[in-house]
Amino acid sequence: MEATLDVRRAPESDSAAERRAVSETVTLSVPDMVCGNCIRTVEMALQNVEGVAAARANLSSRRIIVTFEAQRVGVEDLVSALAKAGYKAGQMAEGSTDEQAAHTSDLLPRVGVAGFAAANIMLLSVSVWSGQASDMDPSVTALFHWISALIALPAVAYAGQPFFRSAINALGGRRLNMDVPISLGITLACGMSLFQTIRGSEQVYFDAAAMLVFFLLIGRTLDERMRARARGAAENLLSLKALSATVIEKDGPREPLQRDR
Secondary structure (H helix, E strand, O other), rough: OOOOOEHHHHHHHHHHHHHHHEEEEEEEOOOOOOOHEEEEEEEEEEHHOOOEEEEEEEEEOOOOEEEOOOOOOOOHHHHHHHHHOOOOOOEEOOOOOOHHHHHHHHHHHHHHHHHHHHHHHHHHHHHHHHHEEEEEEEEHHHHHHHHHHHHHHHHHHOHHHHHHHHHHHHHOOOOOOOHHHHHHHHHHHHHHHHHHHHHHHOOOOOOHHHHHHHHHHHHHHHHHHHHHHHHHHHHHHOOOOOOEEEOOOOOOOOEEEOOOO
């Protein structure tokens, strides 16, 4: 059932009509937005572009709506400004396929690898901790540490790529986001554990590094799925909008307007 809406058109000034004629609105997809600081950085990067009237970012959908003067700036200039700030962006075409499913499918195998590594390294760590209270030979402890390193380092390097890529892009744009301290903590934990393993020390924490990546990836995956569900609910609400309207002119005539589905 189509809804019908009566709209009474108000007189418009020449200046307002001129502004509406030259202004355009575009929606850009910014998949690298991951925190509140990203919203502020993205909006400021676009607002500093000459000819941009407004920029409003949405973290849930990772999109930004930009109103700009088409005669002074183009979409390419907006994308270039975001690229200089360290964010990859693209214009949302009408009817385009959302990238959310591909992003989620990329996270799932990384969750599996991190979970497998964390479980196996934890078994080795329990053996080492138990051996410290018994008569485990130091050479056996060192062997378990090296096996943990062989499991943890490749797993963390693969599973932690979403955090590492985001942190590198942020630092390349001379900004910070929440993935920077995450990547720093993971790198330091693995680096110091490898250093202590080479020295033959007992202070090795490969299990903590792998477990941290595992839980962070679980949180990131759940976050992506909740975003997808929220967008689906919003699209269902948009489908209920009125598709037709009746415009009442100043002298009384009615003009029916139809909106494309």
